[in-house]
Amino acid sequence: AQTVTQSQPEMSVQEAETVTLSCTYDTSESDYYLFWYKQPPSRQMILVIRQEAYKQQNATENRFSVNFQKAAKSFSLKISDSQLGDAAMYFCAYRSLGSTPLVFGKGTRLSVIA
Amino acid sequence: DVKVTQSSRYLVKRTGEKVFLECVQDMDHENMFWYRQDPGLGLRLIYFSYDVKMKEKGDIPEGYSVSREKKERFSLILESASTNQTSMYLCASNRALGETQYFGPGTRLLVL
Numbered sequence: 457a458q459t460v461t462q463s464q465p466e467m468s469v470q471e472a473e474t475v476t477l478s479c480t481y482d483t484s485e486s487d488y489y490l491f492w493y494k495q496p497p498s499r500q501m502i503l504v505i506r507q508e509a510y511k512q513q514n515a516t517e518n519r520f521s522v523n524f525q526k527a528a529k530s531f532s533l534k535i536s537d538s539q540l541g542d543a544a545m546y547f548c549a550y551r552s553l554g555s556t557p558l559v560f561g562k563g564t565r566l567s568v569i570a
Numbered sequence: 571d572v573k574v575t576q577s578s579r580y581l582v583k584r585t586g587e588k589v590f591l592e593c594v595q596d597m598d599h600e601n602m603f604w605y606r607q608d609p610g611l612g613l614r615l616i617y618f619s620y621d622v623k624m625k626e627k628g629d630i631p632e633g634y635s636v637s638r639e640k641k642e643r644f645s646l647i648l649e650s651a652s653t654n655q656t657s658m659y660l661c662a663s664n665r666a667l668g669e670t671q672y673f674g675p676g677t678r679l680l681v682l
Binding site for chain 1: 603605610611612613614615618628660662670671672673674675676
């Protein structure tokens with residue numbers, strides 16, 4: 457079974473600085489999807505970024521980018537120019553090609569300091 | 571925009587009560603999911619459904635059942651609520667394999 461590990465339960469970053477959230481996963485599959493979801497306090501969980509494992513290029517969405525290292529089974533999220541609105545719980549998730557349920561990590565709570 | 575709604579944001583129930591949590595999506599999605607979220611444990615899948623009247627057990631189905639009579643609606647049922655079912659419950663849906671999951675706002679359930 458696949459597992460997803462987020463080794464940092466909590467992180468903090470100064471406003472306008474850059475922060476990297478770590479995620480590693482364990483799988484024997486060669487094709488799969490990886491996701492980062494954001495859950496702001498008392499608000500809906502939303503997708504931040506996704507990566508298809510067959511793509512070499514790291515996904516980017518505005519200030520959010522990933523460092524996907526397939527051989528190392530690592531999928532970190534970099535947030536540049538951090539803003540107060542980035543404060544949230546961040547979940548890394550994995551999904552096989554052949555099934556729809558996501559496998560989630562335990563989350564990293566990010567605080568942004570003004 | 572995809573909209574996933576859940577019937578209640580907060581619920582307080584007594585031990586032994588039957589509890590219904592409702593989830594509705596408006597984008598004709600095939601797949602719907604129920605997760606519970608607990609501090610330090612992340613999200614754990616309870617049940618999911620890939621079609622009307624179809625259901626599959628997730629990682630922690632014990633003490634729960636589900637119902638999907640219509641494509642847009644997926645209900646989570648606690649037959650006899652217990653205090654260890656106090657949690658945040660999240661519903662999600664997606665159109666097909668590999669597609670992004672869209673989440674509802676969550677229902678925070680307290681069982682006394």
